[in-house]
Amino acid sequence: MTEERSANPAELDNLCINTIRFLAVDAIQQANSGHPGLPLGAAPMAYLLWDRFLRHNPADPGWFDRDRFVLSAGHGSMLLYALLHLTGYELPLAELRRFRQWGSKTPGHPERGHTVGVETTTGPLGQGLGNAVGMAIAAAHLAARFNRPAFPLVDHYVYCLAGDGDLMEGVAAEAASLAGHLGLGRLIVLYDDNRISLAAATDLTFTEDRGARFAAYGWQVQEVTDGTDLAALERAIVAARAETARPSLILVRNHIGYGSPHKQDSFEAHGSPLGADEVRLTKEALGWPAEPPFLVPEEALRHCREALARGRAAESMWQGLLDGYRQHFPEFAAEFERTVAGELPAGWQEALPEFPVDPKGLASRVAGGKVLNALAGRIPELVGGSADLNPSTHTALTGGGDFQDAALPVDDRQGAVGGDWGFAGRNIHFGVREHGMAAILNGMAAHGGTIPFGATFLTFADYLRPSLRLAALMGLPVIHIFTHDSIALGEDGPTHQPVEQLASLRAIPNLVVIRPGDANETAVAWQTALEEKRRPVALVLSRQNLPTIDRSCYAPAAGARRGGYVIAEAAGGEPELILIATGSELALALAARERLQEQGRRVRLVSLPSWELFDDQPRAYREAVLPSEVTKRLAVEAGSPFGWERYVGVGGAVLGVDRFGASAPGEVLLREYGFTVDEVCRRAQALLAGTEA
Numbered sequence: 001m002t003e004e005r006s007a008n009p010a011e012l013d014n015l016c017i018n019t020i021r022f023l024a025v026d027a028i029q030q031a032n033s034g035h036p037g038l039p040l041g042a043a044p045m046a047y048l049l050w051d052r053f054l055r056h057n058p059a060d061p062g063w064f065d066r067d068r069f070v071l072s073a074g075h076g077s078m079l080l081y082a083l084l085h086l087t088g089y090e091l092p093l094a095e096l097r098r099f100r101q102w103g104s105k106t107p108g109h110p111e112r113g114h115t116v117g118v119e120t121t122t123g124p125l126g127q128g129l130g131n132a133v134g135m136a137i138a139a140a141h142l143a144a145r146f147n148r149p150a151f152p153l154v155d156h157y158v159y160c161l162a163g164d165g166d167l168m169e170g171v172a173a174e175a176a177s178l179a180g181h182l183g184l185g186r187l188i189v190l191y192d193d194n195r196i197s198l199a200a201a202t203d204l205t206f207t208e209d210r211g212a213r214f215a216a217y218g219w220q221v222q223e224v225t226d227g228t229d230l231a232a233l234e235r236a237i238v239a240a241r242a243e244t245a246r247p248s249l250i251l252v253r254n255h256i257g258y259g260s261p262h263k264q265d266s267f268e269a270h271g272s273p274l275g276a277d278e279v280r281l282t283k284e285a286l287g288w289p290a291e292p293p294f295l296v297p298e299e300a301l302r303h304c305r306e307a308l309a310r311g312r313a314a315e316s317m318w319q320g321l322l323d324g325y326r327q328h329f330p331e332f333a334a335e336f337e338r339t340v341a342g343e344l345p346a347g348w349q350e351a352l353p354e355f356p357v358d359p360k361g362l363a364s365r366v367a368g369g370k371v372l373n374a375l376a377g378r379i380p381e382l383v384g385g386s387a388d389l390n391p392s393t394h395t396a397l398t399g400g401g402d403f404q405d406a407a408l409p410v411d412d413r414q415g416a417v418g419g420d421w422g423f424a425g426r427n428i429h430f431g432v433r434e435h436g437m438a439a440i441l442n443g444m445a446a447h448g449g450t451i452p453f454g455a456t457f458l459t460f461a462d463y464l465r466p467s468l469r470l471a472a473l474m475g476l477p478v479i480h481i482f483t484h485d486s487i488a489l490g491e492d493g494p495t496h497q498p499v500e501q502l503a504s505l506r507a508i509p510n511l512v513v514i515r516p517g518d519a520n521e522t523a524v525a526w527q528t529a530l531e532e533k534r535r536p537v538a539l540v541l542s543r544q545n546l547p548t549i550d551r552s553c554y555a556p557a558a559g560a561r562r563g564g565y566v567i568a569e570a571a572g573g574e575p576e577l578i579l580i581a582t583g584s585e586l587a588l589a590l591a592a593r594e595r596l597q598e599q600g601r602r603v604r605l606v607s608l609p610s611w612e613l614f615d616d617q618p619r620a621y622r623e624a625v626l627p628s629e630v631t632k633r634l635a636v637e638a639g640s641p642f643g644w645e646r647y648v649g650v651g652g653a654v655l656g657v658d659r660f661g662a663s664a665p666g667e668v669l670l671r672e673y674g675f676t677v678d679e680v681c682r683r684a685q686a687l688l689a690g691t692e693a
Contacts, residue, residue: 017044018287030099068156110122127470130172132160148329168205175440180214340449351375364517364584381450382397387455397426405422435464444478455483456483468505488543503640515610528561562621575627578634592684596684635648
């Protein structure tokens with residue numbers, strides 16, 4: 001593990017550590033913006049990890065069996081950029097000089113897909129730790145699925161560097177609790193225990209015993225009392241790697257702003273440049289030349305770049321292992337390579353069910369569960385679960401097994417899905433942890449090799465929104481199932497009845513929101529979600545039954561793939577009014593259209609389950625569906641009308657919900673809130689007459 005060292009290994013280590021420190025300090029000072037405290041204090045443990053333990057290949061950052069490194073404390077981004085540059089990633093020194101500047105590859109917080117070698121986008125504290133748990137889950141699942149004796153094809157660790165703020169955040173607590181329960185032994189968290197946050201010392205707010213808390217979660221906990229003691233750090237990481245039954249937390253007592261005469265151990269070192277004078281004094285205190293800035297001693301660079309040779313050798317050895325695996329297990333090898341490449345199995349669409357016409361119908365959550373299970377039989381990488389809501393969200397994979405620590409005794413299997421499969425199980429029980437669930441799903445998607453999904457009620461999308469936003473920012477193909485999508489869920493009342501959530505989700509850039517109107521649109525929605533490779537998808541489904549529409553009389557549900565389509569054309573000529581509906585209101589609008597047609601009105605009905613998919617279509621298609629010359633438009637959706645003006649225009653109106661719900665049967669609420677054929681027709685006639693709609 002430890003390579004041959006130079007004649008003065010301690011001096012070389014110190015030279016490399018100070019190179020990392022002052023690349024960070026100089027970049028932050030030049031940008032006049034950034035967080036120098038963490039790189040100064042955490043550089044020794046980060047250097048040790050990358051120099052002695054981290055298995056990666058800077059020349060091939062996407063090598064699948066690499067170790068993952070997550071900088072959860074993303075404000076310390078210059079620490080990561082310095083490591084990436086020094087070890088040979090395609091991140092030249094010129095980019096470090098452009099830290100936090102327009103168009104640079106070194107943004108203020110690490111961004112996946114923007115900077116080579118960055119595994120996940122971090123900055124919102126706690127998210128990276130949650131992502132690391134997801135990566136460890138994905139790795140454990142793939143290892144259980146594909147590894148064979150003598151062929152450990154998936155055999156890597158997930159390392160995370162977290163700070164005080166990360167451990168304060170609830171999302172980290174949710175994810176860490178689940179990680180301990182699951183016994184994710186390949187997850188190792190280095191905790192930068194510097195006891196300073198942005199505004200003050202942590203003794204004002206954070207005095208609990210963090211080690212005892214993680215031990216109670218089921219983690220192995222170690223403490224290194226001096227973060228500059230490389231030998232102690234090395235012993236701790238070796239012990240963490242040896243612990244296979246529990247994730248590991250290593251509390252490393254560091255000093256924020258290490259070496260700064262006036263700002264070490266002060267919140268002033270957290271989020272602001274040191275200042276020119278303090279930079280000079282800090283360099284002097286640590287024996288570093290004051291000039292030039294961005295100094296990279298040749299000996300330090302040469303040593304750090306040895307990561308390239310180690311990486312090539314490690315990847316070459318793994319490729320040899322994969323070659324042998326292909327010979328012994330050709331079918332598994334083909335499946336493994338397909339899976340990690342993110343390709344869907346041939347013919348998977350054939351599993352999509354087609355639902356018969358049914359005036360009574362079924363809830364789209366129920367239809368969604370049937371579609372999910374049909375697809376899961378063809379797509380084994382579909383892995384996920386719910387925030388303790390499987391019976392309500394219909395997201396259990398029948399016969400898929402439970403993702404659980406196989407070493408744990410399970411006395412009561414009531415409510416479980418498929419028996420104790422260990423880490424090969426496909427049903428992940430997240431518990432009542434919506435935010436943690438979403439952060440974990442992001443980590444699974446970022447790791448690769450699974451198609452992760454998670455489910456909860458739509459109103460609780462608010463609990464996980466920060467992680468969903470980050471999935472959209474990263475372009476991760478995570479599938480969220482949000483059921484109980486409107487006031488129609490009924491008696492549980494306004495706390496559980498979403499009103500503003502649809503508008504809120506639609507406001508997130510790069511998130512596809514789909515609210516299907518019947519069972520067959522639900523099947524199309526699932527197909528679309530699986531075909532999305534660069535965006536997360538939110539499937540918004542009903543609790544109440546929805547009629548399954550007779551497609552022999554109306555347009556095929558396949559039109560939903562384009563986000564919006566004409567489901568029923570105006571009879572008797574060009575439309576004088578367009579009804580637009582989504583989800584559970586589609587059948588209502590269809591019935592209202594029939595009545596309006598009987599009253600001599602020419603009405604087109606448009607199903608618009610996804611604004612984002614519709615907006616992706618060519619302008620000519622959008623104009624054909626919603627012709628600009630037809631200004632009389634009425635949108636019908638049991639949610640906030642906010643945002644609908646983009647489709648109804650100045651001459652249109654929206655029948656929506658602009659207040660909270662109430663506790664009553666769903667059909668009563670819909671009637672009381674105006675979601676009836678009579679009210680839709682009244683508003684449509686008012687629009688046509690030019691009176692108040």
